[in-house]
Amino acid sequence: xxxxxxxxxxxxVGPFGFTDTLLATVVLSxxxxxxxxLLMRFERxxxxxxxxxxxxxxxxxxxxxxxxxxxxxxxxxxxVFILFANLLGLVPTLSxxxxxxxxxxxxxxxxxxxxxxxxFRAQGVRYLKHYLEPNPLLxxxxxxxxxxxxxxxxxxxxxxxxxxxxxxxILVYLVGLLxxxxxxxxxxxTSVVQAYIFGVxxxxxxxxxxxxxxxxxxxxxxxxxxx
Amino acid sequence: MNAQDWIAVASVVTAGLTVGIGxxxxxxxxGRAVAQALEAIxxxxxxxxxxxxxxxVGLAMIESTAIYCLVVALVLLFANPLL
Numbered sequence: 001x002x003x004x005x006x007x008x009x010x011x012x013v014g015p016f017g018f019t020d021t022l023l024a025t026v027v028l029s030x031x032x033x034x035x036x037x038l039l040m041r042f043e044r045x046x047x048x049x050x051x052x053x054x055x056x057x058x059x060x061x062x063x064x065x066x067x068x069x070x071x072x073x074x075x076x077x078x079x080v081f082i083l084f085a086n087l088l089g090l091v092p093t094l095s096x097x098x099x100x101x102x103x104x105x106x107x108x109x110x111x112x113x114x115x116x117x118x119x120f121r122a123q124g125v126r127y128l129k130h131y132l133e134p135n136p137l138l139x140x141x142x143x144x145x146x147x148x149x150x151x152x153x154x155x156x157x158x159x160x161x162x163x164x165x166x167x168x169x170i171l172v173y174l175v176g177l178l179x180x181x182x183x184x185x186x187x188x189x190t191s192v193v194q195a196y197i198f199g200v201x202x203x204x205x206x207x208x209x210x211x212x213x214x215x216x217x218x219x220x221x222x223x224x225x226x227x
Numbered sequence: 228m229n230a231q232d233w234i235a236v237a238s239v240v241t242a243g244l245t246v247g248i249g250x251x252x253x254x255x256x257x258g259r260a261v262a263q264a265l266e267a268i269x270x271x272x273x274x275x276x277x278x279x280x281x282x283x284v285g286l287a288m289i290e291s292t293a294i295y296c297l298v299v300a301l302v303l304l305f306a307n308p309l310l
Contacts, residue, residue, distance in 0.1 A: 006305070063280065152291050159294030162301065197287040204284070 005165055007100040021100035028085055028097065063200070064207040070121070071206055074114050075199040082107065082198050086161060086191030090184065096191075099162045101154065107198070108154035112146075115206040122210045130209050146205075153201060160194050234309050242300040249296025256289045 007019040039045040056079075057072045082098065089096035097103050119127035131142045164187040171180040228236075264282040268275050302308075 155298055156287065156291045156294055159291075159298050163294070163297055166301075193283060193287070197284060200280075200284055201287075 005095075005099070005162070005169060007102070019100065019102070021097040021103050024088065024094070024097040025085065025103055028088065029081070032080060032084060060203060064203060066207050066211050068203065068207055070118060071203055074118070074206075075203050078107070078111070078199040078202060079195055082157070083192060083195035086195055087188070089161070089165060089191070090188065095165060096161050098157055099165050101158045104158040104161075105154040107157070108150050111153060111198075111202040111205070112150045115202070115209060118206050119209040127209055130211070149201075149205060153198065157194055157198055160190055164190055231310065234307075238303045238307050238310070242303040245296050245300045245303070249299075250293055253289050253293040257286055260285055260289060 007021040009017040010020050010023060011018040039049055053076070056076055057069070060072050060075055061068050085098045085103075086096050088094050089099070098107075116127075119130075131139055133142075164183075168180050168183055168187065171183055260282065264278050267278050271278075
């Protein structure tokens, strides 16, 4: 049975424990940034990456009603990072940093604050109006809903990845070598789908808070055309 | 058996019940969602891309209820605050 299911502390700085999942996150970020910078230096790989980027950008922008182009870097970063973080569990002796609730919670917090920043940038303080829709009486429900979906974002990724690791560990413990392989295939699927879901949900949530101004413009333009 | 042992017994039994009962609802919901999506695809094959995309997001949302049950069970088994 793999002993590393729960995050273990490798170093301690004052009151802060430095776990192996955090170490994996930092190293993975550095590797991704480094490989990305390296690939961008060569003309061929750069052109190939740009094609991929444009395809993904199109699929993101087509998915929502508003102009989502400013959100593309955020969502793509989440996709790439969470995908590789999830797939790290397939490498022998390594395991996914996303099986740690602290890591997924920080990813969800990034999504939460980024949503507010992008909505503020798109339309100033007016974006807060979406809390009062469809009726100001629903303000508490909107606030609780926003907090709970951030929590859900963290728990969903954490639960899926930890359960994948747990099932793999239990099967290895019970039957040994060959039987866990179908579960590994399933965990590849889970890794890809969960990374996709995380990005798309961030996109949808942020887009819904950015939508206030564009909806107002849509309703005001026909009236302006009439007069 | 003292009180601590009873808490351990209750935690294990409850963890099993949590996952077992908690899996019923999402399973029914996901089955319905997939069945509806297949019906929609067979009726409108050209919309397959959009339907699949929406289906995956929806399935993840449904599945998160099962994941909450799993998290509660895991807390009961591995990080029980009462023990």
